[in-house]
Amino acid sequence: MRARFVVGKILGSLATLAFVLAVNFFLFRVVNDDPTGSLFRGRNLSPDQIQRRREQFNLTGTKFEQFLAYLRQTARGNLGDSFLSNRPVTTEIMEAVWPTLLLVGTATVLAMLVGIPLGIHAGWKRRSRFDAASTSFSMFTYSVPDFWLGMILLAVFAVGLGWFPTGGFEDAGSNATGVAALLDQLHHMALPALTLMLAYIGEYVIVMRSSILDTLNEDYLQLARAKGLRDADVRRRHAVPNALLPVVSLTALNFGFVLSGAIAVEAIFSWPGLGQATLEAIRGPDFPMLQGLFLVFSIAAILANLIADLLYAHLDPRVGGR
């Protein structure tokens, strides 16, 4: 990869970040011209208190000055204080990141590990019974709202059969440590992770399958067969490496949505992550928190996008100016 290509991609990501920051600022402070009115709708605040809030949230001066103040603050890692808890947004978010990362990360990896081989197999044996079954399954899970799937699983396996807890990260009041605590967390994570995995799997199957189908008619597969390779080796050595390229970037992009991907599902399972935090912020409404969450979600996506581009260029010799 040429340095110029990498630098170009990084600069592009920075431009996107600047755009996100601008959107984040203007959405909250320009669409609602004087946010204090709507932000504190229904609260009894004296004019004096309102003025103090205004200063606290950099609502004095021109819009541009406010924007600069916002940028300065954000650069220092200060995202303001939550309306609901009065604690710094940064702290709140930091606490909620880990559970989300654990849950959605696990589900994404599992969905990938199951979905990609399914898609490869379905594409390679196109029009077989296996293909029909796995494609219908994928289309179905793709059409199901993830949180409703969670509700069904919750109703059946937690409430009905009682095999799993109905929510949370670990048993309340439990002070188990070590392996016992880990098992407890896994027990709690099983249902939400299964829900997300089922919700994600379809996309991997469909994309991987169509990517394999694209390579099926390539002449180099014919040549590989003519060389005397086994069917399985033609697939493994020639079809899959090419077909994986688009899926690799899909995967990298999906990791960008790890933080923001499970908002509704976390709510169903009372999973104490960023999704739950988002839901609470919506209900508040807790605008500093929402703003902070949006920024974090966006940064994750921008990073993932950058990684996807670089990874693609690394894997595909035709990209990246080599």
Place this chain on the structure above:
Amino acid sequence: MSELLRLAGVHVTYQSSGRSGVVRAVDGIDLTVDRGEVLALVGESGCGKTTLIRAIIGLEPMTSGSIVFDGATVATGQRELRRLRRRVQMIFQDPTGALNPRATIYEAVAEGIRIHGLAGPEPELVATALAQAGLRPPERYMPRFPHEVSGGQRQRVLIAGAMVLGPQLLLADEPVASLDASVRGEILALMRVLVDTTGISIVAVTHDLGLAWNIADRIAVMYLGRIVEVGDAEEVLADPLHPYTKALLSVVPEADRMEQQILVGETPDPANVPSGCRFHPRCPLVASGEAERLGIIDRCRSVDVQLVASPGGRRSVACHAVRLPNDG
């Protein structure tokens, strides 16, 4: 015969998006085409032959130089171009791609009539053009879509669509390269008939010297954006003077052939034109030491060579080693 088209000092260069900057696709072309003449423009891919004819009809912007068509200098404004494009028409290598898959053959042929607002009953004009291009009876072809007829017939549709405007010059970009061998001759015969019956001129771009032998009155050989030899087709093919023309002619596969003169190396790159005579790195005269013996090797390497006309003006060659015979 009188002159229809005169190109003087035509250059087409672009900024290459990659490394080396400037691509000199067409690098100074002087050429004339007479009325009722078929000129074959031959050369390897990348020699600029297609770019040149696209520049004539304004599909490629000319960087410098002038085009005189039918006695008047061609201006580059939209309106002038449009007027020119009625009198100059073009057909393409890939007739399948050149026809909109969603338009019927009738619509494809009528498109030019509509664009230029030609007078006369449209269906009859279309029918005449189709019949002239050998698609008879025309009403059988009119309602069909391009994918419903064969490749050769598609090329005939393109010819009909061009001829319906009554042009004076037809530019043909590799007109038979994508067609089957048996169809090739039919299309070439049609082109020759059009010239003989309507007096149109044709400039045919090709890599196929056989095409030139089949239909061309004159031939111009291009190498890296320049013409290296031009003259009467029969003379040039019977007695090529430029070493590049000789090499091209020697590799035409034939059962009883002359000594093959296979040039080494790749097709030349217009982004990277050699100094001196642009052909010298591949020139057999240089490689064999012949140029050295003639004492011109330094000029080959450092002096850019110009096209020199014979005293009679019928033959021109751009080579330090060639002295033209007097052809009176």
Place this chain on the structure above:
Amino acid sequence: MSDVASYSPRTAAWARRRRSFSDGISRLRKDRVAMIGLVVLVGFVIMALIAPWMSPRGGLSAVDSINNPTWHPPSRDFPLGTDHLGRSVAAQFVWGSRVSLLVGFAATVLTITIGSLVGISAGFFGGWTDAVLMRLTDWFLVIPFLPLAIVLAAVLDRSIWNIILVIGVTSWPSTARLIRAQVLTVKTRLYVDRARALGASRPHIVARHILPNVAPLILASVTLAVPIAILTETTLAFLGLADPTQNSWGKTLEEAFGAGAIGRNAWWYHFPAGLGIVAVVLAFTLFGRGLEEILDPRLREEGARR
């Protein structure tokens, strides 16, 4: 050539178009999966249209339902049971289809309109227009879609039109990219060169060559955009961002969950709405894929070559 003199290009062209249209229809008919999708869809659309006759609107009001039993399982009076306020779940299901479909269609119209305009102008004009529009598109594409929708919906007032606006504004970029790519492909086609060589003006080229060859793709992307819009509406409604005065399937799910339907095993409350969403989304996807295979010029050219 009396045949030729009476030849009417317009009539002939229309006859050909009709024929290729009916060819398409008959090909679609043979696609059994797509036809199932279509039938399901038509069923739901009819239900949405005749909702006022199927179930009086009063069934949705807690005040009008005050005398009904609460948490009542399905019975003859209440085919899908009642909720925690005694309202008929069946009424909510019927009326909910209206909102889901309306939002799905309206947001799609917005998405496709913005996406097509951006895609076609970027693709056709190229240069600066393209650079600016595509930068903007890329930015929107990178920002995670749901959080942006949530933030927008949270900032705006809660109304069905704002939901439509939010979905439209957040989901156009992928359409724009798709259509731009197709415009660029069509632009490099030889027939556009030929039209230029014939002396055609820009408007002529756009109207005669670019649009007809991009339109099928636009139509195909419509059917694939609707399911996304419906699912997004459902999620936003579930997160409490829906219009409080309108019943949608997402809102039913939110209320069911909030009222504890799962803990009470009141499956009749949350199951129908979810199933409705799945049915409509799946039907659209199946029909859309069938339509895409017939309309998408890329797929068609592939097929023709083999």
Place this chain on the structure above:
Amino acid sequence: MTILELRDLHVTYKSDRGDVPAVRGVDLAIAAGETVGLAGESGCGKSTIAGAVLRLLPRDTIVGGQVLLNGDDVYELKPGRLRAVRWTAAAIVFQGALHSLNPVRRVGEQIEEAIVLHSDRGDAGTHAVRDRITGLLERVGLRPDLARSYPHQMSGGQRQRVLIALALACEPDLLIADEPTTALDVMVQAQVLELLAELQRDRGLALLFITHDLSVLSTTCDRLAVMYAGRVVEEGRTVDLLKTPQHPYTRALARAFPTIGDPRSRMNPSGLGGDPPDPTHLPSGCPFHPRCDMAIEACATADVLLRPIRPDRAAACVHVAVSA
């Protein structure tokens, strides 16, 4: 010694529009050290034959007759034996070098794969294999360091040379060249043809050369077979066949490639009316009769098979007198 023998080969593809008979009874034999040209226009079935020899056609294709490679019927081989025969008994130089090479793997690896696959020991990456790759690349006129390049970094001519090196990797007895020069420029085409001729001479390979371009075959082949609508319509020694073509199709095809300097073709391009037939709707009788200027009434109804004229010469036309 006969390397390849086709006996009454039939190939029928399955398609949405019904069965497509692409090859309809072809007999052909190639001996060691011999070059046989197979000519014909698009859709005549010539490329199908290349795929049929190594059983590379789509699974649902119906293949009839026999393909004998070194005496073994390819269609009777067990899967393991078939894989072993591929590339060692016969290798193919495919058309379209850009698409025949895997874009994400270095060309050296792609050659190595073939060598390792057919050697007894698993010796990937050893010196012996590396030397062999170097030798192959040098043999086809490429710098050995190009082994580390990706296909997209090479020119069309270089890629075609890589494909030839790849085909030679396991020292096959038969080389099938399927339109090996079609996408190349005239000068590069001449280079590749020269290389193929040299290799054939040096190694005593049997070479089956498939192309639409009769003029290319005229310089490279000992024998020619001309195909039309899935059948061989004329065969014979190259010079003989081109000098005195017996089948009207061969005659038209030969005239379509003019000899420069021949006054008969000057300002007189020659072609053939009509279009190549659609394999799904072949004309009745002799499939060539709708385009034939010598057709008689019987041609529309009576099909004609190859008729021997003299040793080494046969044509499928009613006008050909059957030799005693």
